[in-house]
Amino acid sequence: MEKVIAIQRHRRSWRAILVLALFPAYGAAATGNATQTLSAQINAIGKLSVPANSTVTSAGTTFTGYSGSLTVSYRARTTATTGSGSLTVKASADFSPAGGPSVAAGQLTYTCGAATLGTACSGMQTASTTSQTNIATIGSDACTGGGGSCSTANPNTVQTSLALANSPAYKTGTYSATLTFTISAI
Amino acid sequence: MKQRRNRIAFTASLLLCGSMCSGIAQVAPGPPKSRVVARAANSPLAGPPAATSLASVTASPSTISFTATDPDLGSVAGSSASTVSWTTSGGSSGSTWNLKVQAGAASFTNCASVPTSAVTATCSSVTGGSSGACSAAITLSTSGQQVATGHEANGGSQPYSVKMNFTLADSWAYIAKTSPACTLTLTYTVTAP
Numbered sequence: 001m002e003k004v005i006a007i008q009r010h011r012r013s014w015r016a017i018l019v020l021a022l023f024p025a026y027g028a029a030a031t032g033n034a035t036q037t038l039s040a041q042i043n044a045i046g047k048l049s050v051p052a053n054s055t056v057t058s059a060g061t062t063f064t065g066y067s068g069s070l071t072v073s074y075r076a077r078t079t080a081t082t083g084s085g086s087l088t089v090k091a092s093a094d095f096s097p098a099g100g101p102s103v104a105a106g107q108l109t110y111t112c113g114a115a116t117l118g119t120a121c122s123g124m125q126t127a128s129t130t131s132q133t134n135i136a137t138i139g140s141d142a143c144t145g146g147g148g149s150c151s152t153a154n155p156n157t158v159q160t161s162l163a164l165a166n167s168p169a170y171k172t173g174t175y176s177a178t179l180t181f182t183i184s185a186i
Numbered sequence: 187m188k189q190r191r192n193r194i195a196f197t198a199s200l201l202l203c204g205s206m207c208s209g210i211a212q213v214a215p216g217p218p219k220s221r222v223v224a225r226a227a228n229s230p231l232a233g234p235p236a237a238t239s240l241a242s243v244t245a246s247p248s249t250i251s252f253t254a255t256d257p258d259l260g261s262v263a264g265s266s267a268s269t270v271s272w273t274t275s276g277g278s279s280g281s282t283w284n285l286k287v288q289a290g291a292a293s294f295t296n297c298a299s300v301p302t303s304a305v306t307a308t309c310s311s312v313t314g315g316s317s318g319a320c321s322a323a324i325t326l327s328t329s330g331q332q333v334a335t336g337h338e339a340n341g342g343s344q345p346y347s348v349k350m351n352f353t354l355a356d357s358w359a360y361i362a363k364t365s366p367a368c369t370l371t372l373t374y375t376v377t378a379p
Contacts (some may be wrong), residue, residue: 029379031378032375034245034270036371036374043257050352068327077359150361
C-alpha cells in the first residue's frame with residue numbers, strides 16, 4: 001500500500017514539470033509583417049525675388065555715369081546628374097519718357113558679385129530689351145540650404161552692380177525702365 | 187495496462203508541446219492551420235491565454251506616390267490612403283494587438299537628400315476587435331513606431347484594418363529627381379499576444 005502512494009506522488013511531480021515547460025510557448029506573441037513602398041517624385045523648381053524698385057544715381061555733375069546695386073534672392077533645386085538652372089534679366093520696357101537713357105542702345109550694363117548657389121556672371125554684361133542676359137548659372141544636383149553639393153545659404157543671393165550711361169544729350173527728369181528677372185531650373 | 191496508458195498520455199503531451207513551442211503563431215500565406223488548445227480554467231496551474239494566430243497581413247496599395255512640385259507649399263499628400271489589414275484566430279478580447287511601422291533606410295533610395303523623417307504617417311481609423319485606437323501622428327524612422335492598438339476579437343478569422351495617411355514635407359534642400367523615383371520601403375508589424 002505504501003509503495004503505491006509513492007508512485008502516485010512521483011507522477012504528480014512529473015505533471016508539474018510538464019506544465020511549467022509548456023507555459024513559455026503559450027506566452028509567445030504572434031507577429032506578422034507587410035511591406036509597402038513610398039515613391040516620391042521631386043520636381044526641379046526655382047523662385048526669385050528682387051526689390052520692387054532700384055535707383056541708380058550719379059555722384060558728380062560732369063556727366064559721370066549712374067550706378068546702383070540690386071540683390072537678387074533666389075532658391076532653386078535642380079535635377080541630379082542632368083539638371084541645370086539659370087538666372088537672367090531682360091528689360092521688358094525701356095526707359096521712359098523718351099529723351100533719356102536707353103537700354104536698347106546698350107546704355108545699361110551690370111556686373112555680378114559672387115552667387116551663393118551656382119556661378120555668377122563674369123565681366124560686364126549689357127542688358128537688352130530683346131534677349132535674356134545671364135546673371136548666374138546653376139549646375140545639376142543643386143539645392144538651397146541642403147549643404148553638401150547644395151548651398152547652405154537660404155535664400156541664395158547674387159548682387160548685381162548696375163551702370164547707366166550719362167550724357168548731356170539727356171533731358172533732365174526722372175526716367176524708369178522695367179527689368180524682368182527670370183529663374184529656371186530643370 | 188494502466189501504466190502503459192499513462193505513458194501514452196505523457197508522450198502525447200510532449201508532442202503537443204513540440205508543435206506549440208516551435209509553431210507559436212505565424213503568418214501563413216495559405217489558410218491558417220487549426221489548432222486546439224485545451225486550458226483548465228479552474229485549475230490553479232492554468233497558464234496565460236493561448237497564443238493568437240495572425241494571417242493575411244497586407245498593406246494596400248503596394249505603392250503610395252508623392253509628387254513634390256513646390257517646397258513653398260509645405261507638404262504633399264500621398265496619392266492614396268494606406269490600409270493595413272490582417273486576421274486573427276484564437277484571439278481573446280482581453281488581449282491587445284499592436285501595429286508598428288518602420289522604414290527600411292534613413293533616406294529615400296535614389297534621393298539621399300530626402301530623409302525618411304520628411305514623411306509623416308497619421309492613422310485615421312481602426313476597425314476590428316474592440317477599443318481600437320490610433321496613436322498620434324509620427325515622423326517615420328528606421329525604428330518601429332506604434333501606429334495603432336486595440337483589443338482582439340474572440341474566435342476565429344477575425345478581420346482588422348488600420349487606415350493611414352502619409353504626407354511628405356517638401357524642401358528646397360532636396361535635389362530634384364523624377365526618374366528613377368525616390369523610394370522608401372516600409373514594414374508594418376502586427377503583434378498579438
